Amino acid sequence: MTEHELIKGCIRQEPSCQRMLFERYAGKMMGVAMRYAQDNMEAEDMLQDAFIKVFQYIGQFKFEGSFEGWIRRIVVNTAIRHLERKKMSFKEIEDHSPHNPQIDPHAYMHLGEDDLLKLISQLPEGYRLVFNLSVIEGYSHEEIAAMLNIQAGTSRSQLVKARKMLQNQIMQLQKIAV
Amino acid sequence: MTNEAFDHITREKLKDYAAAIPAGLWEKIHVPAINAPQDPFDQFFKEKLQEITAPVSPELWNRIRPEEEKRRRIFFLPRKTSMMAASLLMLFIAGTVSAYIYFQQVRRSRNAEINATQTNQPNNNGTGTAGSATPGQNNTGPGNSSNPGTPAGAAASPVTTDAVDAGSSSTEQFSRENTRSSSGAADASANTVVFGKHRIGKIFRQQGTGTEASSTGNFTDSRDEDMFYAPSSRSNAALIPLQRKGHFASGERVVAYNNHAGSIKNIIICPSDKNLRNTDWDLEVFASPDLSFKTVSSNTASQQFMSRKDSSESARVGFTAGFRIVKPLNEHFLIKAGLQYAQINEHFTYKTADEIKTTTVITVRNITLANGTVVTVSDTSVLQQAVNKYNTVNNRYKSIDVPVLLGYQFGNDDLKIGINAGVVVNLNSSYKGVMLDSTLSPQPIDKNSSVGYKTNIGVGLYAGFNISKRINYNTSVFAEPYLRYNLSDITTPQSVYKQRFSVGGLSLGLRFNLNKH
Numbered sequence: 001m002t003e004h005e006l007i008k009g010c011i012r013q014e015p016s017c018q019r020m021l022f023e024r025y026a027g028k029m030m031g032v033a034m035r036y037a038q039d040n041m042e043a044e045d046m047l048q049d050a051f052i053k054v055f056q057y058i059g060q061f062k063f064e065g066s067f068e069g070w071i072r073r074i075v076v077n078t079a080i081r082h083l084e085r086k087k088m089s090f091k092e093i094e095d096h097s098p099h100n101p102q103i104d105p106h107a108y109m110h111l112g113e114d115d116l117l118k119l120i121s122q123l124p125e126g127y128r129l130v131f132n133l134s135v136i137e138g139y140s141h142e143e144i145a146a147m148l149n150i151q152a153g154t155s156r157s158q159l160v161k162a163r164k165m166l167q168n169q170i171m172q173l174q175k176i177a178v
Numbered sequence: 179m180t181n182e183a184f185d186h187i188t189r190e191k192l193k194d195y196a197a198a199i200p201a202g203l204w205e206k207i208h209v210p211a212i213n214a215p216q217d218p219f220d221q222f223f224k225e226k227l228q229e230i231t232a233p234v235s236p237e238l239w240n241r242i243r244p245e246e247e248k249r250r251r252i253f254f255l256p257r258k259t260s261m262m263a264a265s266l267l268m269l270f271i272a273g274t275v276s277a278y279i280y281f282q283q284v285r286r287s288r289n290a291e292i293n294a295t296q297t298n299q300p301n302n303n304g305t306g307t308a309g310s311a312t313p314g315q316n317n318t319g320p321g322n323s324s325n326p327g328t329p330a331g332a333a334a335s336p337v338t339t340d341a342v343d344a345g346s347s348s349t350e351q352f353s354r355e356n357t358r359s360s361s362g363a364a365d366a367s368a369n370t371v372v373f374g375k376h377r378i379g380k381i382f383r384q385q386g387t388g389t390e391a392s393s394t395g396n397f398t399d400s401r402d403e404d405m406f407y408a409p410s411s412r413s414n415a416a417l418i419p420l421q422r423k424g425h426f427a428s429g430e431r432v433v434a435y436n437n438h439a440g441s442i443k444n445i446i447i448c449p450s451d452k453n454l455r456n457t458d459w460d461l462e463v464f465a466s467p468d469l470s471f472k473t474v475s476s477n478t479a480s481q482q483f484m485s486r487k488d489s490s491e492s493a494r495v496g497f498t499a500g501f502r503i504v505k506p507l508n509e510h511f512l513i514k515a516g517l518q519y520a521q522i523n524e525h526f527t528y529k530t531a532d533e534i535k536t537t538t539v540i541t542v543r544n545i546t547l548a549n550g551t552v553v554t555v556s557d558t559s560v561l562q563q564a565v566n567k568y569n570t571v572n573n574r575y576k577s578i579d580v581p582v583l584l585g586y587q588f589g590n591d592d593l594k595i596g597i598n599a600g601v602v603v604n605l606n607s608s609y610k611g612v613m614l615d616s617t618l619s620p621q622p623i624d625k626n627s628s629v630g631y632k633t634n635i636g637v638g639l640y641a642g643f644n645i646s647k648r649i650n651y652n653t654s655v656f657a658e659p660y661l662r663y664n665l666s667d668i669t670t671p672q673s674v675y676k677q678r679f680s681v682g683g684l685s686l687g688l689r690f691n692l693n694k695h
Binding site: 035040049 | 217218219220222223225226228229230231232233234235238239241242315434485489526529531537539541543557559561564565566568
């Protein structure tokens with residue numbers, strides 16, 4: 001079944017199409033949700049809410065652009081709303097570690113997806129959110145600022161600090177490994 | 179120094195002063211060009227994670243699948259109406275089967291009576307060697323029916339005529355008459371009688387040394403005592419005694435003699451011990467692991483609330499335990515009533531935010547100094563994060579009930595199969611655990627909750643299939659898969675949602691006969 005037929009079936013609320021759509025995209029969207037969540041349970045909550053919205057609003061999909069991108073945006077928006085409900089803050093965290101650690105690419109090139117997800121999940125929520133939106137999803141700071149109702153400068157600052165914290169964590173892992 | 183001179187020096191010193199720029203300030207404020215090459219570190223994360231897929235819990239689809247599919251899966255997740263329909267169907271089937279078996283039995287005994295009456299009339303058409311029976315010989319006894327033409331001396335040879343006996347008293351009488359008719363009791367044999375397709379009982383045949391004529395004459399005498407006969411389906415006997423009016427109440431008193439057929443010298447009554455066992459009262463003690471099926475619908479609750487509630491709660495195995503007094507109404511029908519305790523278990527999972535998670539990292543390194551000394555250095559760093567904590571609470575829905583059931587059972591003394599159906603009347607219900615309030619926060623279930631729970635959920639329907647095996651003289655073990663459908667919600671009408679439980683389980687227990695000798 002083509003993607004177009006699948007979407008049409010879901011618009012007609014055919015259970016088999018809805019199930020097929022879920023099975024086709026759930027794994028990838030779970031990967032998205034896991035980057036925003038702190039653990040699997042939270043990611044499943046996000047994904048659950050997101051797919052409910054997908055089935056609810058699929059009639060509004062105009063067949064313009066990527067359908068996967070459309071679902072992805074719903075998942076990301078749902079994750080943001082989810083984190084907002086937790087009264088997420090974008091506080092600057094004081095740290096006295098040297099700025100811009102010079103990290104050798106060899107220090108992180110061997111890291112796998114699970115390692116990276118774990119590192120990201122350990123970031124404070126504001127850092128994690130901005131890092132995901134900016135680095136992975138490719139939103140600009142202005143777009144992030146609008147989405148999160150913050151200043152663009154705050155977004156930039158959070159991204160820098162998130163990156164720095166990740167690099168510090170990678171260096172810590174290296175030390176432990178040594 | 180004049181004021182003008184001080185100002186001049188200060189101005190000269192600071193005019194071209196440039197302070198050090200805080201590290202990282204540019205990264206915080208600059209806007210990279212759209213086509214600027216991405217940081218390799220960022221690029222690495224993006225490549226690794228952008229297309230990542232993760233395994234999804236198989237349960238997730240059940241939590242998000244649209245209502246339409248839930249409705250279509252009515253069989254697997256019964257809803258209110260289907261549960262009601264299923265219960266009524268089971269009751270209907272139980273009633274129909276019971277009625278069918280009962281009326282079949284009545285009709286069978288009536289037919290037997292009619293057949294016997296017809297057999298007793300002149301000119302009836304017997305089967306087998308019935309042609310040898312003249313109208314005046316309709317009541318030919320077994321001694322005659324085996325072989326009317328057999329000489330008196332030949333009667334001593336084994337004869338395997340089938341016949342019917344329906345009761346011990348009749349057998350005794352028949353035996354007495356037969357003995358009287360024969361010149362001397364020599365041997366007795368018994369064989370199963372087949373009447374139509376139904377195995378009815380046995381007849382004992384006295385093989386005497388008397389003549390055929392005398393034997394026949396004596397059995398003819400027995401007609402005066404209303405001995406009835408029916409055609410034998412497999413013997414060469416023309417007619418077999420079926421029932422003795424006034425002495426044989428019904429097929430209930432059929433006597434089985436298979437195990438004794440070869441050894442009995444005289445007519446020995448070996449009745450079923452169900453006549454010895456007093457079946458007036460039985461006691462059933464049982465326990466059952468249960469699985470609950472929940473139907474929830476919204477009164478005033480939001481969709482988000484219902485969705486969160488659904489994802490927060492998951493069914494766990496509950497149990498039912500109790501006892502029932504059993505009063506047999508007759509051989510097949512019985513009535514049961516007792517007391518039982520039932521508990522439905524459910525896991526409720528909720529998050530508490532801003533829990534402090536402390537991670538301690540200890541890094542141990544060995545450093546070799548220039549003089550060759552190895553020094554062990556350990557660094558300890560502590561990372562504290564605000565995280566969500568997941569809590570799981572076991573919600574318990576308890577009830578004390580009185581089951582009142584009507585049962586139908588069939589089988590033999592050792593193995594019985596039956597159906598039970600009836601009502602379960604709730605005496606009291608109580609609940610313990612945690613639920614969501616209107617702000618999606620967990621709160622204990624109590625009287626002040628936004629959702630009120632009833633302390634009495636009224637009446638439920640019960641249907642079960644019972645199989646029991648006797649393990650000693652007065653004790654049986656039984657298993658009973660059952661379904662209980664509650665007719666009422668456990669929530670009050672003012673609650674933001676409606677919730678109702680139905681329960682399926684497997685009762686395992688013992689049945690004791692209370693009137694043992």
